[in-house]
Amino acid sequence: MKKIIDLRVTLSERVGAQCVLLKAKPVEGRLPECKPGQFAQLRVDNPETFLRRPISIHDVEGDEISFLVQEVGKGTSWLCSLKEGDLLNAVLPLGNGFTLPCAKSTCPSLLIGGGVGVAPLLFLGKRLREQGVKPTFLLGARSKAQLIRLDAFREIGDVFVTTEDGSEGERGFVTQHSLFTSHSSPLSFIYTCGPMPMMRAVAKLARERGIECELSLENRMACGVGACLCCVEELADGHNHCVCTEGPVFDARKIIDN
Ligand SMILES: Cc1cc2nc3c(=O)[nH]c(=O)nc-3n(C[C@H](O)[C@H](O)[C@H](O)COP(=O)(O)OP(=O)(O)OC[C@H]3O[C@@H](n4cnc5c(N)ncnc54)[C@H](O)[C@@H]3O)c2cc1C
Numbered sequence: 001m002k003k004i005i006d007l008r009v010t011l012s013e014r015v016g017a018q019c020v021l022l023k024a025k026p027v028e029g030r031l032p033e034c035k036p037g038q039f040a041q042l043r044v045d046n047p048e049t050f051l052r053r054p055i056s057i058h059d060v061e062g063d064e065i066s067f068l069v070q071e072v073g074k075g076t077s078w079l080c081s082l083k084e085g086d087l088l089n090a091v092l093p094l095g096n097g098f099t100l101p102c103a104k105s106t107c108p109s110l111l112i113g114g115g116v117g118v119a120p121l122l123f124l125g126k127r128l129r130e131q132g133v134k135p136t137f138l139l140g141a142r143s144k145a146q147l148i149r150l151d152a153f154r155e156i157g158d159v160f161v162t163t164e165d166g167s168e169g170e171r172g173f174v175t176q177h178s179l180f181t182s183h184s185s186p187l188s189f190i191y192t193c194g195p196m197p198m199m200r201a202v203a204k205l206a207r208e209r210g211i212e213c214e215l216s217l218e219n220r221m222a223c224g225v226g227a228c229l230c231c232v233e234e235l236a237d238g239h240n241h242c243v244c245t246e247g248p249v250f251d252a253r254k255i256i257d258n
């Protein structure tokens with residue numbers, strides 16, 4: 001059940017060129033149960049920034065929650081400036097989350113992340129592993145400097161990398177990786193989060209190969225709870241859907257292919 005909760009920052013660490021890994025624990029009580037793919041609305045205590053900022057749940061270990069924040073503007077810059085011991089107010093967990101196999105499973109799953117879109121995939125990979133699925137990660141970035149937390153991903157599954165400039169892993173986009181040309185074992189599920197063009201390309205590839213696929217949209221949000229409608233996305237059924245409450249995770253077949 002969602003809660004408004006005060007968290008105390010336990011770690012704030014620079015990772016990669018533009019990101020900060022934030023870990024925090026509730027000041028009082030327990031963390032509510034969170035699912036991979038859900039997000040938090042983090043309050044930015046800066047007079048110039050009125051709205052909370054939506055940030056994916058990167059990991060949960062006991063009562064400690066982690067966020068991976070990329071500094072792109074005033075809100076994320078404030079979040080990235082937090083230090084150990086500071087307070088962080090959060091509304092969480094929000095949104096629906098990824099579909100996990102309902103029983104112990106050995107279905108091969110590929111988790112594809114681009115840029116800071118890798119954030120929700122660590123928590124997802126851990127949960128899949130607990131259910132008997134060894135996750136394989138395919139992580140893409142513009143260059144080596146933008147690859148984030150590869151070691152943490154390597155602790156839970158196999159990790160493949162693409163960079164657009166070839167500075168790490170295979171050169172090109174994630175959909176051009178040799179996994180898709182040489183991988184002999186069939187995939188049963190793809191989960192993806194990252195820039196929209198990347199997710200559309202992944203969704204197309206999954207559709208062509210008959211692989212189930214879910215993607216996590218990162219539309220601009222204001223309220224995060226279905227009240228303002230600023231996050232709506234037109235889906236293939238021709239209707240507008242509220243990403244903060246009906247998503248952010250959607251079946252890839254529902255996304256308009258353009
Ligand atoms: C469900 C969800 C989960 C997210 N998870 C993460 C996460 O784990 N880590 C993370 O770093 N970011 C995440 N984001 C994106 C993050 O919310 C935005 O980057 C942030 O709100 C920008 O706030 P700002 O004040 O720093 O920048 P602003 O001043 O608001 O914007 C700065 C620049 O960033 C662009 N921008 C703002 N919001 C978004 C967005 N949603 N998508 C793409 N570009 C945007 C703007 O167009 C502008 O160019 C998530 C967004 C959503 C909706």
Ligand code: FES
Pocket residue numbers: 220221222223224225226227228229230231232242243244245
């Ligand atoms: S952000 Fe307000 S309805 Fe989704």
